[in-house]
Amino acid sequence: MLETLTPQPQDKILQLIAMYRDDPRTTKIDLGVGVYKDATGLTPVMRAVKAAEKKLWEVETTKTYTGLAGEPAFNAALVGMILGDGFADRAASVATPGGTGAIRQALELIRMATPAAKVWLSAPTWPNHPSIIKYLGMPMAEYRYFDTATSGIDFAGLMADLDGVAAGDAVLLHGCCHNPTGANLDAGQWDQVIAVLQRKGAVPFVDLAYQGFGDGLEEDAAATRKIAAAFPEVLIAASCSKNFGIYRERTGILIALTSPERKAVVQGNLNFLNRQNYSFPPDHGARVVTMILEDAALTADWKAELEEVRQNMLGLRKQLADELRRATNSDRFDFVATHRGMFSRLGLSEAQVNRLREDHGIYMVGDSRINIAGLNARTVPILAAAIAQVI
Numbered sequence: 083m084l085e086t087l088t089p090q091p092q093d094k095i096l097q098l099i100a101m102y103r104d105d106p107r108t109t110k111i112d113l114g115v116g117v118y119k120d121a122t123g124l125t126p127v128m129r130a131v132k133a134a135e136k137k138l139w140e141v142e143t144t145k146t147y148t149g150l151a152g153e154p155a156f157n158a159a160l161v162g163m164i165l166g167d168g169f170a171d172r173a174a175s176v177a178t179p180g181g182t183g184a185i186r187q188a189l190e191l192i193r194m195a196t197p198a199a200k201v202w203l204s205a206p207t208w209p210n211h212p213s214i215i216k217y218l219g220m221p222m223a224e225y226r227y228f229d230t231a232t233s234g235i236d237f238a239g240l241m242a243d244l245d246g247v248a249a250g251d252a253v254l255l256h257g258c259c260h261n262p263t264g265a266n267l268d269a270g271q272w273d274q275v276i277a278v279l280q281r282k283g284a285v286p287f288v289d290l291a292y293q294g295f296g297d298g299l300e301e302d303a304a305a306t307r308k309i310a311a312a313f314p315e316v317l318i319a320a321s322c323s324k325n326f327g328i329y330r331e332r333t334g335i336l337i338a339l340t341s342p343e344r345k346a347v348v349q350g351n352l353n354f355l356n357r358q359n360y361s362f363p364p365d366h367g368a369r370v371v372t373m374i375l376e377d378a379a380l381t382a383d384w385k386a387e388l389e390e391v392r393q394n395m396l397g398l399r400k401q402l403a404d405e406l407r408r409a410t411n412s413d414r415f416d417f418v419a420t421h422r423g424m425f426s427r428l429g430l431s432e433a434q435v436n437r438l439r440e441d442h443g444i445y446m447v448g449d450s451r452i453n454i455a456g457l458n459a460r461t462v463p464i465l466a467a468a469i470a471q472v473i
């Protein structure tokens with residue numbers, strides 16, 4: 083049986099992790115996978131997470147199964163954090179293993195409900211989006227998003243392509259901090275996207291993996307909240323990996339907004355999907371997040387640390403844009419300061435990306451996506467100088 087298997091294509095981002103690990107150079111710099119690192123290169127456990135884990139060790143009396151949809155308190159806390167008040171009666175939800183788990187469950191829900199529905203993806207998008215869709219054998223289409231000439235949004239192209247969406251199609255939107263480009267829609271553009279999708283009868287499917295990493299915890303949820311209020315049905319896949327720094331705990335949620343009348347049936351289908359795929363979702367990270375969000379002091383400390391992380395990334399963006407201006411004697415890379423989130427796509431060729439890796443030990447994804455949060459004040463000038471050398 084197993085002899086019929088053929089090698090799978092490597093995931094570009096995960097492949098880079100292995101290449102970086104195997105590089106013996108001590109001067110190497112990892113700007114590949116989206117993981118936050120502090121100035122010392124460490125991905126710290128957040129203070130509130132440590133405190134909640136300590137308390138959990140003291141108060142936890144059982145490891146018996148949790149609910150099939152996750153602990154209701156986690157789901158309620160996340161729905162509140164993402165959507166604010168007023169959506170509880172429309173929100174069916176399941177806890178999932180990370181944001182990827184939520185994306186996967188959402189796609190399976192779409193396929194179960196409407197097998198012919200197309201899933202529209204931004205060009206470009208996170209490589210795992212098309213990979214999972216292809217694996218599930220679902221119809222897929224792309225809408226233009228990134229303008230390589232300006233490193234901003236190709237808004238005319240985006241609107242023209244969304245005009246081709248059919249009723250019942252699902253349109254995957256990055257709620258904030260677009261991955262891989264770092265270029266994001268402004269409020270006026272979101273309004274226009276919402277209007278065209280409403281006119282088309284589309285189902286918005288929001289991937290929200292970086293809430294709190296762009297313009298702030300509330301600000302980063304603004305587009306998702308607008309969408310939630312504007313459509314009868316919305317899918318939201320959210321991750322706690324980045325904003326709580328609990329990557330390996332696999333903590334995420336899928337929220338399906340529907341009518342109060344349909345909520346029980348939708349919830350039952352979400353529960354069914356969890357049961358088919360892994361039965362109960364992971365509990366540890368979800369429980370820690372719940373403990374933080376239910377405790378005013380822990381919430382305040384978590385928000386303060388998240389804000390430090392966000393400000394640090396903004397500072398690095400500004401520093402990198404300034405250094406690149408100096409090193410290249412041009413404004414070509416000024417966009418780095420206006421992009422938001424963990425990533426920016428620099429607009430380098432694959433050959434230039436390869437030279438940065440081979441000659442300078444600087445690792446970034448082949449499309450020239452860099453993880454801003456992998457930089458620090460010391461490595462920014464090194465990166466800028468290396469880029470100036472390869473372009």
Ligand code: LMR
Pocket residue numbers: 095114115116117208261
């Ligand atoms: C990334 O894009 O680097 C992150 O979302 C991590 C991942 O799983 O790819």
